[in-house]
Amino acid sequence: MMKKYYLIFAFVSVSIIGLLYGVCPKWFARTFLDISDLNPDIAHILRAVMCLYIGLGLFWLYSAFNAQYRNFALLTVLIFAGGLVIGRIISFFIEGQPAPILTLYIAMEFTLVPITFWIYKLKD
Numbered sequence: 001m002m003k004k005y006y007l008i009f010a011f012v013s014v015s016i017i018g019l020l021y022g023v024c025p026k027w028f029a030r031t032f033l034d035i036s037d038l039n040p041d042i043a044h045i046l047r048a049v050m051c052l053y054i055g056l057g058l059f060w061l062y063s064a065f066n067a068q069y070r071n072f073a074l075l076t077v078l079i080f081a082g083g084l085v086i087g088r089i090i091s092f093f094i095e096g097q098p099a100p101i102l103t104l105y106i107a108m109e110f111t112l113v114p115i116t117f118w119i120y121k122l123k124d
Contacts, residue, residue: 019054
């Protein structure tokens with residue numbers, strides 16, 4: 001049951017973050033990144049990221065209600081969060097301190113990796 005609820009949580013979380021990125025990229029950049037003039041190419045990337053997040057989130061939601069996919073879905077949550085946090089940490093050391101919301105994302109993703117691994121190891 002824990003795996004099911006965790007995948008629902010992962011879906012909700014990643015969907016909210018994805019929607020923040022992509023529904024109105026100019027608002028997101030202005031509000032959270034202090035960027036007043038967003039390049040159209042960056043807006044394009046943010047919308048693509050939004051759909052990537054939502055697509056993965058929908059798979060996690062589907063898997064929450066289909067036991068045969070749950071462990072595979074949990075592995076994708078682990079890879080997703082782990083890949084993001086590694087990229088953010090690399091960027092932190094190369095570019096320096098990011099905007100506060102991106103620092104929050106580092107903490108969230110770093111926390112999700114061991115939690116997801118623990119939940120993955122639980123018996124069904």
